[in-house]
Amino acid sequence: MRSVYLMEGENEAVRLAVKDKADETRRQLLETGLSDYLKAGVKIVDAGTGVGVVAEQMAALAETAAATPELILLDASEDRLQVAKQRLEQYRCEKTFLPCDLAHVPLPDNSMDYLFCRFVFEYLSDQRAVFAELKRIMKPGGKMVIADLDNISTSHYPLNPELQYRLDAIVSELQKSGTFDFHAGRKLFSYFHENDLADVRVHAAMHHLFYGEMGENDDFNWSTKLQRLVDLQNKGLLDLDFSVAEFADDFLAFFRSPGRFSYTPVFIVEGKKR
Numbered sequence: 001m002r003s004v005y006l007m008e009g010e011n012e013a014v015r016l017a018v019k020d021k022a023d024e025t026r027r028q029l030l031e032t033g034l035s036d037y038l039k040a041g042v043k044i045v046d047a048g049t050g051v052g053v054v055a056e057q058m059a060a061l062a063e064t065a066a067a068t069p070e071l072i073l074l075d076a077s078e079d080r081l082q083v084a085k086q087r088l089e090q091y092r093c094e095k096t097f098l099p100c101d102l103a104h105v106p107l108p109d110n111s112m113d114y115l116f117c118r119f120v121f122e123y124l125s126d127q128r129a130v131f132a133e134l135k136r137i138m139k140p141g142g143k144m145v146i147a148d149l150d151n152i153s154t155s156h157y158p159l160n161p162e163l164q165y166r167l168d169a170i171v172s173e174l175q176k177s178g179t180f181d182f183h184a185g186r187k188l189f190s191y192f193h194e195n196d197l198a199d200v201r202v203h204a205a206m207h208h209l210f211y212g213e214m215g216e217n218d219d220f221n222w223s224t225k226l227q228r229l230v231d232l233q234n235k236g237l238l239d240l241d242f243s244v245a246e247f248a249d250d251f252l253a254f255f256r257s258p259g260r261f262s263y264t265p266v267f268i269v270e271g272k273k274r
């Protein structure tokens with residue numbers, strides 16, 4: 001059974017659109033060799049597309065290269081795929097929007113050329129099963145790229161011990177429940193190795209890097225993430241002996257202070273199916 005998407009909520013489409021950094025997304029696509037696949041007849045997948053911010057950069061790069069690959073966007077959320085459809089309307093290349101669970105993708109074996117899947121594995125209850133399924137749809141010689149965060153949102157200085165204690169308790173509760181994996185990033189290389197992919201390369205970058213004043217979009221993203229935790233506690237899904245609403249207020253006060261330093265690395269792993 002598919003796990004419940006931890007961030008599901010009425011403003012998730014807005015959050016995903018607001019938090020994207022288009023330049024960084026484009027850089028990650030180019031760094032992992034998308035340009036080699038921008039040709040007519042080539043099939044390119046954005047797995048767990050959300051509102052299509054990655055697919056949009058794929059389409060824009062295809063237009064710059066005057067290429068017409070087919071883009072295939074996969075996501076469990078039909079609502080977000082609708083938003084993605086509107087976002088990609090202006091681009092010429094052929095597009096297919098497929099609502100599905102990534103553990104069961106309705107695409108044939110050995111049919112895709114390049115696949116990018118970012119910020120999805122951390123939400124999966126069975127990461128290995130999804131990796132195997134994504135590998136199944138790739139052509140021999142096709143390239144898979146999986147990107148995820150490690151120790152997301154948990155590295156801060158100077159965090160007072162009391163706030164650190166409550167943050168650690170929330171992380172431990174989410175990790176235990178299986179709804180979120182704070183160590184998804186460090187696991188990706190193993191999946192490529194275990195599945196015998198060729199030409200495996202790991203790229204590392206900084207996804208969050210906060211010092212000084214915080215921008216409006218980041219403030220919105222982090223407030224929304226904290227509100228989601230408050231909602232989970234209100235629904236009885238977090239077994240904690242303190243109020244997450246109070247934690248959220250205290251944490252945001254810390255996080256908005258220009259003296260804090262916070263970071264989250266992203267690992268981007270690429271490899272080719274043999």
Ligand SMILES: C[S@@+](CC[C@H](N)C(=O)[O-])C[C@H]1O[C@@H](n2cnc3c(N)ncnc32)[C@H](O)[C@@H]1O
Pocket residue numbers: 002003005016020047048049050051053054074075076077080100101102103117118119120123124
């Ligand atoms: C944080 S968003 C990532 C969006 C985009 N890939 C990006 O880099 O911005 C995660 C997306 O993965 C989707 N997702 C999570 N688990 C899934 C599953 N098992 N099958 C299909 N989609 C899933 C969610 O619906 C959500 O839209």
